[in-house]
Amino acid sequence: MVKARFLIPLLLFLLLLILLGVGLKLNPREVPSPLIGKPAPQFDLPQLDESGKAKSFSHKDMLGKVWMVNVWASWCVSCREEHPVLVNFAKSGVVPILGLNYKDERADGLRWLAQFGNPYTLSVYDHDGRLGIDYGVYGVPETFIIDKRGVIRYKQIGVLTPEILQKKILPLIKELEANA
């Protein structure tokens, strides 16, 4: 037993390696949101596209539905990467997707949607980023899933991938839809 003592530093080193390895896998940009399990922030904002009948949109219009909020902007490079995934997801029509157009210019936002397709049921226009602050947004794109009672159940920071949709979001939506 005494002879094995020289192995202790090696074991400590391996332990350190494992610790650092795990640290590499974590994404420091993903800060757990305190908003999960809390009621979604209230809002009543103008729509991005004002040509329709209703000029504004309020969180109350979504009560009783499971819905998705996607924070996007025309200046956001990763949003472009995420966009086709959202467009595909929108085609399946599982849940309404509310776009939160964050700190953007109206004309730029509308042009972006015209150019790349519009996955959103509708987009609200948050020009000065106030609603973004209420949602704790710090890295566009961000995506939230909100349940029928208006409680935030999930937050995705960064780009939505088909894997995340399949593995995390769809099962969660199914579960939330089943609950009254």
Add this chain to the structure above:
Amino acid sequence: MRKLIFALCLALSFAATAKEAAPLVADPALEKRVMALSEELRCLVCQNQTIAESHAGLAIDLKNQIREQLAAGKSDAEILDYMVARYGDFVLYRPPVKASTLLLWFGPFALLFGAVVFLLLNIRRRRNALLQSPTELTDAERARAKELLEDAPGGTQA
């Protein structure tokens, strides 16, 4: 003559000295509080800067938010709560002491304590080992030492 003009110019130039710089903000006292509070808050876009240091869009928005709320008469604690409610404890540069942050707060001290204990035990063990070892050489050892000293190159050949 030239000297006179030069002196005149020099004298006149004093009249052109600038006025006291105008303050950059309307309310310096408020701005001071805004800056003090924003130094407590982490910018989530550039994580290792406070929002006071950062020029990221979000940091500027948050500073405006602080300024507005201070002007509306909110207390510092209320504003910090407002930020934590949205961004979590991570926005605070001085996170609160609670169950999930115990390791963060006291981990380094625990590590230091462990290291000191280990060091003291080690020192004591060594000292005991030294004390217990015989200090006098046996005759056989003495003879061997002498032999080695004499054989060594440059050794005492006395």
